[in-house]
Amino acid sequence: MNVAEILNIGLLATTFTKLFVIMDPIGTVPVFLSLTGRYSVADQRRAAVQATVTSLGVILLFAAIGQYILQFLEISTESLQLSGGFLLFLVAMELLTENDQDEPDTGDHNVNVALVPLGTPLLAGPGAIVAVMVAVTNSGKTISGWVAVALAVVLMHVVIWLTMRFSVELAKFLGQGGIMILTKIAGLLLAAIATQMVMTAIFTFVRNAGL
Helix, strand or coil: CCHHHHCCHHHHHHHHHHHHHHHCHHHHHHHHHHHHCCCCHHHHHHHHHHHHHHHHHHHHHHHHHHHHHHHHHCCCHHHHHHHHHHHHHHHHHHHHHCCCCCCCCCCCHHHHHHHHHHHHHHHCCHHHHHHHHHHHHHCCCCHHHHHHHHHHHHHHHHHHHHHHHHHHHHHHHHHHHHHHHHHHHHHHHHHHHHHHHHHHHHHHHHHHHCC
């Protein structure tokens, strides 16, 4: 048995590249820092792990049974994009209107941030989910195809975790003032991403409906 029989190298490369562009680990840094800037270093690192695991779990779940979930609930991919866009827009507004004198929440706030919006829909968003579902379809349901898609997803999340993990050191370098500047920049970027997701969903729906 050669490598090609257990691993589709071409599908691995294309899937990883698409996920890297869509999930944008470098662009995640200012958002991660703005949402976790007031946490201790240990809590920041814990949030990075939780966000990565959450995103990995969601994407692998949709890779395995995503089509069946959407069909069972009668949800279109456009609806998934639209709801994800609205959720990100709400997060963007919170970042843009946050005051640097606001007191951080207590309790399980860092856990919630790791799950939503970091884990999903920022990392495991509609774009990444749909890209993986398409990759699974293109795999031809072969073992080499499944291994390639799964490995691409895992490698992408290793990159994401490393990016967020070392953003903690960047946070210590920037200080509170630098974090606040990144917070506003992240808010603007998230608002733009959310708007694009909503517009794409609407235009796709209109085109598919033939209106």
